[in-house]
Amino acid sequence: MxxxxxxxxxxxxxxxxxxxxxxxxxxxxxxxxxxxxxxxxxxxxxxxxxxxxxxxxxxxxxxxxxxxxxxxxxxxxxxxxxxxxxxCDGSLFVLSIHIEQFKTRMAIFDNNNHIVSGLHSFNIELTKDLSALAQVHEHAQALLHASGIELKKLVGVGISMPGLVASKEGNNHTHLLTAGEPESLQQLLEERFGKPVFIQNDAKSAALAEYRFGLAHGLRDALVLSMDWGIGLGIILDGKLRSGALGFAGEFGHIPLVEGGALCHCGKRGCLETVASGSAIVRLAKAGLAAGQRTLLSQLSAQELDQLEPEQVYAAAHEGDQFAINTLAEVGTNLGKGIAILIQLFNPELIILGGKIAQAKQFIFPAIQQAINTY
Incomplete structure (x- = not known):
């Protein structure tokens, strides 16, 4: 407690x-x-x-x-x-923090869901240990101070992040591990902020947001796919967010899709995430460059290629780079195969595909739709 x-x-x-x-x-x-x-x-x-x-x-x-x-x-x-x-406007405030692999975004919302602080982004690398926690808290405190809101009206802090997040337990079993600590991650955060803190997996947070305020508002059964470096799934069934027994339901990126496929960071082979994710886009792009493919990406320096991000592949595709377009279409096909499985399992009213992949929707969505129709 x-x-x-x-x-x-x-x-x-x-x-x-x-x-x-x-x-x-x-x-x-x-x-x-x-x-x-x-x-x-x-x-x-x-x-x-x-x-x-x-x-x-x-x-x-x-x-x-x-x-x-x-x-x-x-x-x-x-x-x-x-x-x-x-x-009333300004009755209550919530600090919202979205932690990604290499960036953390923060904003303060009032009770009518108006952003009162602007959206701020910070370069913070998500770590397995607690070392990133101090940076997150430092930037959050600076944002709260600069906003000028009355801290007594701040009712809580909501934090979404990737990984195996057990909300009821208050821990992330993938990142910011509290091994050896007598308190949970949630308790450590509450002590720092002096406010209630709620932590949740990023895909589940997105699903809850869509259900309460977004495209899934008023629906009973919807799926929200979040694709950045990995793939997450938020499940709304019968009007409720479903998390499973331990809170880990929705690890869609780790369903086996490719027989004898590439090794996934989870330790298994052929996971969907190895062929349909931001990580997969970067891996395929680097493999193509190594094989001598003609592409705008070859203009990048060795250091830039080493730090290649999916957004750079999206940008190349928007400039008409056929290699980048084909890479995104391949990822879209693989993702569509996985979504076809979800449709058969859940029979949802709506599937929302979000995350940074939306920047490349014109290249990925047609391949997804074709794969769904085929499989």
Whole structure:
């Protein structure tokens, strides 16, 4: 149990039953308005099975506290249109941190999902040990200070990252390992920030964001594929994010696709990630260059080639480089084979393909669609 959770439980223990019930109801209503947007009193009564006088009393208290405001009127089912209650701009703030293999992006959002700090990117290499943690925290603190927000209104920090993330346990079993530490990664972060911290796998975070605020909003069954250096899968089934028993569901990049294929970093051979990922794009590009393929990429220096990134292959394709275009099409075909399996397994309403691969969609998506139709 984190120290912050323990403090909250200590606070709740001091309240009598009526006070505790009202406090919890307030939290639920604020969270509901944050996730779902402005709602009527009747909506809130129905959602939380409370009476109209109780709901109105809580809403009036939240209005008096400056957290909630009346935001016009909703649709009428006959008679007077009901008032809508929503969160005031700047009532609450969340620090969002997205950690990638070589970069970390940060932004501060208000309760209405407006970015109030701008989007900031920092060159931080994700490490297996905790050495990258100090840099992440240092840049985050500087961003919070520069933003000018009241820190008491910062309700938490959300961190997405690649790897085997066990959210309930509070650890990443691939990166930022806490071996030998008495506390989990989440607890270490909470001590540094002095705020609740939630950690999640990057693909699952993307799926949750799409479900709550994006293309999958209002759907019950959707899949979100995130392709950067590797491939991740976020699964929304029956309106819920599915993580599996230990939190590791969605390791789509490690399904076996190629018999006797290349060795994957996971230790197995022929994983989808070895032929359909940012890493695969770089590997195929380097192999082509070594074989003497004519391509714009050959103009890069030895150092630039050593540090080649998928975005450089995307850029070459956009300039009409046929080798780069063929490389991306090959990756798209392999990815399409994997997606065909997902369609048979999950029968989703929608599949969203995100991540940096979207920069090359005109070269990759047709190959994906053709592979889905074929396989």
């Amino acid at each position: 984190s120290s912050l959770l323990a403090l909250e439980e200590t606070y709740l223990a001091r309240l009598n039953n009526v006070e505790r019930r009202k406090y919890i109801q307030k939290l639920k209503i604020v969270k509901h308005l944050y996730v779902k947007g402005a709602k009527t009193n009747a909506d809130i009564c129905s959602r939380f099975a409370i009476s109209s006088p109780t709901s109105i009393a809580i809403l009036n208290e939240l209005v008096a506290e400056g957290l909630v405001e009346k935001q016009g009127r909703g649709k009428s089912l006959g008679g007077r249109k009901p008032e809508l209650y929503g969160l």
